[in-house]
Amino acid sequence: MAFGEFDLISTYFTQRWPNRADVELGVGDDGAILNVPEENQLVVVTDTMVSGVHFDEQTPARAIGHKIAAVNLSDLAAMGAEPAWLSLAITLPEVDHEWLTSFSHGLREICDYYDCQLVGGDTTRGPLSVTLTAHGLLPKGHALRRDGAKPGDWIYVSGTLGDAGLALACQQQRCKVSDSHYRRVLERLYFPSPRVALGQNLRDVASSAIDISDGLQADLGHILKASNVGARLDVDEIPLSMALTESVTADLAIQFALSSGDDYELCFTVPESRRGVFDTLMARHPAKPTCIGRVTSEPGKLRLERDGEPWQGPEADTESVGGYEHFR
Ligand SMILES: [Mg+2]
Incomplete structure (x- = not known):
């Protein structure tokens, strides 16, 4: 169902937004016409965020706008693609101009920064949810995929x-932390930064890559499955923020x-033969990714180790975490 006389998409999402030269026809017709540069491939990703599932009533509309763009661009980053075009579908219980203004600001901040153009959209009445499809460009044959990890490759994570x-x-209310730490981690939950530049830098260096949306263990698991390999991680090498380490037990x-989940960092593997190239590339990188382990030849097997011994997890000392409730 349309909202009526005026077109929400053109009101909130196109005026003074980025205009790319490769968009022959944007919002306004039945479809967009886009010019893919020669020798490039199109990478298409989609994500949906539903009220009550991916965010709740206290989530600011600007954060929802930022995050729906960030999670899509994170998927493009994990493929090594350069973001180009977006298509947006919004379902709203009612036309709420204040909400739409804030939401569009959040989305636009990312579009401006990455020169992404919104080229299509749809609005419907119903329970609040937003779906974004992002299109990225990739030099032909240079994609980062999940299925290229080989035994002996080094495993890295960003951030x-x-x-x-x-x-x-x-x-x-499962944890309690200081106000300043809470502000910091809430910023990461609400306004994740997609690793777009890193993904593009890894194109000819990494043997596999994925973005971490469901947690390192689950997402690295997808690489292991697709590549038919295993992994050994040194849990002490996993990069942790001060906000986290000062708030809960090690x-x-x-x-x-x-x-x-919800970190939107990249997890990727680098063959020994590309490690020098990788280190050279990363020397200029402000936040160099951290090496946390190595790919093994045991299909699907993820070994978590500390000092070469199996790591047991936090179960043993749940009593000692003080005021913090047990995680899961
Ligand atoms: Mg992903």
Whole structure:
């Protein structure tokens, strides 16, 4: 059902937004006409965020706008693609101009930064949900995929892991942290930064890549499955923020990093033969990714180790975490 006389998409999402030269026809017709540069391939990703499932009433509309763009661009980053065009479908219980203004600001911040153009959209009445399809460009044959990891490859992650999970745990009253740490981790939950530049830099260096949306353990698991390999991780090498390590026990912090989602960092593998090229590339990178383990030849097997011994997880000391409730 349309909203009536005026077109929400053109009102909120096109005026003074980025205009790309490769868009022959944008919003306004039945479809967009886009010019894919020669020798490039199109990478298409889609994500949906539903009220009550992916966010709740207290989530600011600007954060929802930012995040629906960020999670899509994170998928493009994990493929090594350059973001180009977006298509948006919004379902709203009612036309709420304040909400739409904030939501469009959040989305636009990312579009402006990455020069992404919204080229189509649809609005419907119903329970609040937003779906975004992002199109990215990739030099032919240079995609990062999940199925290229080989035994002996080194495993890396960008940034720090577990912060968004800690924020969610705090919101659900499963954890309590200081106000300043809470602000920091909430920022990561609400306004994740897609690793777009890193993904493109990894094109000819990484043997496989994925973005971490469901937790390191689950997402690395997808690489292991697709590549038919295993992995050994040194849990002490997993990069953790100060906000996380100062808020919970060391083992619980690792557990957050392994199993809570929404971090939108990249996990990838680098063959020994590309490691020098990778280090050279990353020397200029402000936040160099961290090596956390190695690919093994045991299909599907993920070994978590500390000092070469199996890591047991935080179960043993749940009593000692003080005021914090047990995670999961
Ligand atoms: Mg993904």
